[in-house]
Amino acid sequence: MWFPDYRPRRLRRTENLRRMIRETRLSPDMFIYPLFVRKGKGIRNPIPSMPGVFHLSPDTAVQEAEELQRLQIPAVILFGLPEVKDEKGSEAHAPDAAVQSTIRALKDRFPQLVVITDVCLCEYTSHGHCGILDGQEVHNDATLEVLARIALSHAEAGADVVAPSDMMDGRVGAIRQALDENGFDRVAIMAYSAKYCSSFYGPFRDAADSAPQFGDRRAYQMDPANALEALREVNLDIEEGADMVMVKPALAYLDIIRRVKEEYDYPVAAYNVSGEYSMIKAAAIHGWLDEERVMMETLTAIHRAGADCIITYFAKDAARILGAA
């Protein structure tokens, strides 16, 4: 009976053989853990649509960072919840607001922790849009000035990396210029370059209380149907001075991650977003999926697609498994 000489099953026979030839390896080194912070003390309020994720205050964020250090997770990304929202999102650049206070608290205690900050207006504006309004539309260039102010206030508080997520045209250049003019040339920019107008952000909007009060974000975030446009967006951000680029969400956009990684030799981050997290959590609660295995399979797929770093709410759970292995 004829049979091919090569039988791939030979190297799948035992766990040690599989381990030896494994092509994609996850490590806590590549995880960035998101933290939602508000002003106050001792706050640890669960977010119902994201089991295991909490609203924190600066002091409890520091406790969280302690655990991240133990788990060898190098970085956090901060999202802020303001005390007061207004038309112009003024609290976003207030020097003593939640994010700025948390940066100082984290850096004070863990100077080596990489502190990344989300730079946007949607959590801070009364209308919930990512910029300054002109009638019913977000005014691009008026928004740039405010974004630069926010990034600068994060840099002044000690952030290592600022991450603009608004999708305004020219924001990376505007932020780079503001940082450089004020002596923060060492602060890096991780651009949310290809941020799609996705329904997978649902639970995050609960968490950050940032749902738009009218309309949607289709006039500035990307159409999920477009791939070439993502490459143009990445190209623009790199030309404007981005140090890292991001694709968001991750799971429904693995092809975009792959194309960006193949086209540009820049570090690529992927955001394993709230909806991707909550789907797995919800199915696991019902006993419909094996949470651990689906989590590890998902993160492996995102890394295999080409992401160098993964922003994920699973960071701690995955790091525990990797550490125990």
Ligand SMILES: [Zn+2]
């Ligand atoms: Zn936004």
